[in-house]
Amino acid sequence: MLSQIIDTHCHYDDNAFDIDRDTLLPEILSDIRGAVHASTDEKSSLFGIETAERFKNFYTSVGFHPESMENLPKSPFETTINLARRSKKVVAIGEIGLDYHYDGYDRNKQLDLFVSQLEVAKDLGLPVIIHLRDATEDGLEILKRYKPKGVMHCFSGSAEIAREVVKLGMYVSFTGVLTFKNARKAVKACEAVPIERLLLETDCPYMAPEPYRGKRCDSRMIRFTAEKMAEIKGVAPLDMIKIAAENSCGLFGLDI
């Protein structure tokens, strides 16, 4: 089962992996089918590119997360284009979007950054990895305008919003949150997404599924999320993992 897993959203550059990254990452990547690193700023994009050059089944996005606002280069647009051109293993622009959860990140600046990152994706013909937190209304309005190819990551909206996202032609991805006991909303949303539009992700080191909730997460734990997703969709866990992996290859053009 592990060997079929594709983790479409991971953060192995996170401090939580500082103590054992060099031994852990090769081990994980030899256990699973593949992983896509989700970048949040320039440094994280460079980590993704360098790691993707080292491991055949590791791919990366490049881009600027709304929480990178304080550390933006002079032209995020130019920088993102240049980063994307550094490697054929850059398969997406992300994670990009809007985060209204914390005050302190100017909303207008976030909107400008989001739109400019969508422009990069359009210019380069790459899919996007979207992060929306407490900003569904503004986010959907922009996505309706740009109609990017891409995925709504760590989906936390309602079934109704999930249907809208699917109608836009996008994929919907779930983390370990799907396995939490209080995850009624996520379960309903997952029910509403056609199986050919579902992706699996960890968002590791965060969002570890049950029975590891609260622990450091890694890509192998996706099997617990997949088991829950399989139950919701009425298929066998291994089939769910394979279907989600094929969906990931289709969206990101992965050759694994």
Ligand SMILES: [Zn+2]
């Ligand atoms: Zn993430």
